[in-house]
Amino acid sequence: THSGASLYKAFAPEHARRLLNKLEFVYTPKHGSWLNMAECEFSVLSRQCLARRLPDSVSVAKEITAWARSRNQNAASVDWRFSTEDARIKLKRLYPNPLN
Structure with a gap:
């Protein structure tokens, strides 16, 4: 919708x-930073929590809940390595320089 x-x-x-x-x-x-952060978090979830066999959906839910609680308690964050300056160079047509 x-x-x-x-x-x-x-x-x-x-x-x-x-x-x-x-x-x-x-x-x-569609290409907003929130989507990038969500994709990063799903990647971490899959590597740290779901990269093994779990017997049923109840176990999966429990593991994800415990993993999310731990991530939140540790205040995990995204480490951006693509700066605005880099974006202005590599994505020039999307990030025009306001000084030009």
Whole structure:
């Protein structure tokens, strides 16, 4: 769903309008840093927690909960290695220099 029109395709007009009144659409770029952080965190999860056989979904849920608790207690963060300066060089068309 990218706009209110999608709700009108899926629901009766009255219901779509009620839903639309409760929503606020916020543009989130596909290549935003939040997505990069989520991908990094899933990579760490898979390497540190899920890189082994677990007998059932209950065990998987318990392991992920314990892993997430540990990550949060240790205040794990993302170590960005791609600076704004690098971005302006490598992605020049996406990051124009405001001084030019």
